[in-house]
Amino acid sequence: MIGGVAQTRDRAPASGLSRWGRALLDALFPLRCGACGQWLDVAAAAPDPLSRLLCPGCLASLRLIEGPVCSRCGQPFASDAVGDHLCGACLDHPPAYEMARSAGIYGPPLKTLIHRLKYRGQLWVAGPLGEILFSVFRRYWHHRPVDLVIPVPLHRRRLRERGFNQVQSMLRHWPRLGRGPQAAEMAPGILVRVRHTAYQAGLERKERRRNMRGAFRVVRPEAVKGRSVLVVDDVMTTGTTVTACAEALARSGARRVDVLTLARAL
Numbered sequence: 001m002i003g004g005v006a007q008t009r010d011r012a013p014a015s016g017l018s019r020w021g022r023a024l025l026d027a028l029f030p031l032r033c034g035a036c037g038q039w040l041d042v043a044a045a046a047p048d049p050l051s052r053l054l055c056p057g058c059l060a061s062l063r064l065i066e067g068p069v070c071s072r073c074g075q076p077f078a079s080d081a082v083g084d085h086l087c088g089a090c091l092d093h094p095p096a097y098e099m100a101r102s103a104g105i106y107g108p109p110l111k112t113l114i115h116r117l118k119y120r121g122q123l124w125v126a127g128p129l130g131e132i133l134f135s136v137f138r139r140y141w142h143h144r145p146v147d148l149v150i151p152v153p154l155h156r157r158r159l160r161e162r163g164f165n166q167v168q169s170m171l172r173h174w175p176r177l178g179r180g181p182q183a184a185e186m187a188p189g190i191l192v193r194v195r196h197t198a199y200q201a202g203l204e205r206k207e208r209r210r211n212m213r214g215a216f217r218v219v220r221p222e223a224v225k226g227r228s229v230l231v232v233d234d235v236m237t238t239g240t241t242v243t244a245c246a247e248a249l250a251r252s253g254a255r256r257v258d259v260l261t262l263a264r265a266l
């Protein structure tokens, strides 16, 4: 069982710690696997965020997206035979965003971690998940300038229920983006959700689109005009949410909208 995980993990970010400080923390607060709850052998684990978050078994079942994808929507292709190219859906109806990329497939253990954060308020997973998100950002946007990073906003009613925006809680763990090739400004608050929509899960694509129409509004269009924007979300299912965000941003004159999500449903 996974009870008690929150308190063992809920501790200060360890980034500034020495190796000895880290070892001491690990001895005082042993870690459990974020998905199945079994104790982690931290000393044996690799130092990357995934190995500190998941046991070897769960790590092995994690499906990261590494092979060829649709160059636009990021949908992974089953075969490695050809490189990135446009999928049929994007050829027929190019989406409002230019490029979407995700870290992994929305299934266990990634799904378990996202649910922990989103529905159970276990904020300790936001750090490692934020680091994973950042590694995808670094990988795909290294040579692709971004001016503004905008988390998909929650409607204020949902925000009140949940108490936090799960995407913003992950973005808080990104290093400062002020300098270097990936200089960008975190800009939550520029985009707001003006319609309280039902949960999308279980809805057909068409209903999702109807559900999302006019759901987002740009508060300060002058801040968006002519800028390259990266919209960040936790899960991309049919893409209707990020498409609605991209449409609102494009209407306000954004030069380009890209999308980064932690997971992607197949």
Ligand SMILES: [Zn+2]
Pocket (backbone or CB within 6 Å): 033, 034, 035, 036, 037, 038, 054, 055, 056, 057, 058, 059
């Ligand atoms: Zn596990």
Ligand SMILES: [Zn+2]
Pocket (backbone or CB within 6 Å): 070, 071, 072, 073, 074, 075, 086, 087, 088, 089, 090, 091
């Ligand atoms: Zn596509």
